[in-house]
Amino acid sequence: MIQSISHDEAQALLAIEALGALTGADRDALLAHVEVCAVCSAQLVQLRDTAAALAESLPAVPLNPDRSAAMRSRLLARAASDLTGRRGDDGGRLPNEPPVKAPTSPVKPLSGEPVRAIGRSPASRGGWLAAAAAVLLAAGILSVLRSTRRDAAVARNELTAVRAQQLRAATEVALRDSLIEQLTGATVRIVDLTGSGPNAPMGWVFWDQNEKWTLLVHDLPALAADRTYQLWLTTGGQRTLSAGTFGTDHRGHAVFRATLSLPRDSLVSASVTLEPAGGAARPSGPIALASK
Structure with a gap:
């Protein structure tokens, strides 16, 4: 009831x-x-x-x-x-x-x-x-x-962004320190590169006498998408080896790093040529920079 x-x-x-x-x-x-x-x-x-x-x-x-x-x-x-x-x-x-x-x-x-x-x-x-x-x-x-919960989500996102920024900063510092070491180490060999003309471009190859190579260039004109610059290294046995291709920024500057193992003191000369995009098997284009 x-x-x-x-x-x-x-x-x-x-x-x-x-x-x-x-x-x-x-x-x-x-x-x-x-x-x-x-x-x-x-x-x-x-x-x-x-x-x-x-x-x-x-x-x-x-x-x-x-x-x-x-x-x-x-x-x-x-x-x-x-x-x-x-x-x-x-x-x-x-x-x-x-x-x-x-x-x-x-x-x-x-x-x-x-x-x-x-x-x-x-x-x-x-x-x-x-x-x-x-x-x-x-x-x-x-x-x-x-x-x-919304505030916690925002805080987590901000913390993630800060950590990512810290990681980028740490990476940049590590790269800078590595670059400084490759440019100023006691065993580093420096090869000067020069171009031609009134506003001749300049460049330097830094080799740690092992396998690390760093190329710095100035005033090298930027190229169209179908063209590239290629770094060549010539050894005592007259072997010419490609160290890779690179491009420049709008100011004509570039920092190019490569890894190529060569016997100590075996480098005779270095040069940079203008090649089709993707590079060439051997030097075929105009020489933009060359060592003396």
């Missing part, structure tokens, strides 16, 4: 139902009341919408029956306390309030199932407000969590 509850009692239970914590006879009684009360029906829809926002970011965890009962007890106790504070001492009734008579026959709900009348223990408006505040507080906490 479904219990009959008052409008104030239903108001106190709406927030608990919206959180999915109401069970058993209390839930049946509330839903029976909601079916015939437009005010409670509309408020339950609003509270459910608010509580549903929690499911967007937080996992759904079934509420323990004991915790559900404890929650309901606290809310109803709060409501009863508020109501007691406003009542007189005459049988728990407000001044001039007539005694309440219990129905002498069962009340038939819309569903046709008999409803058992329960004793009068109306919840106050304060209990309803406390329950609604609990749901709104949960929604507020969710908003804070979302904001915190």
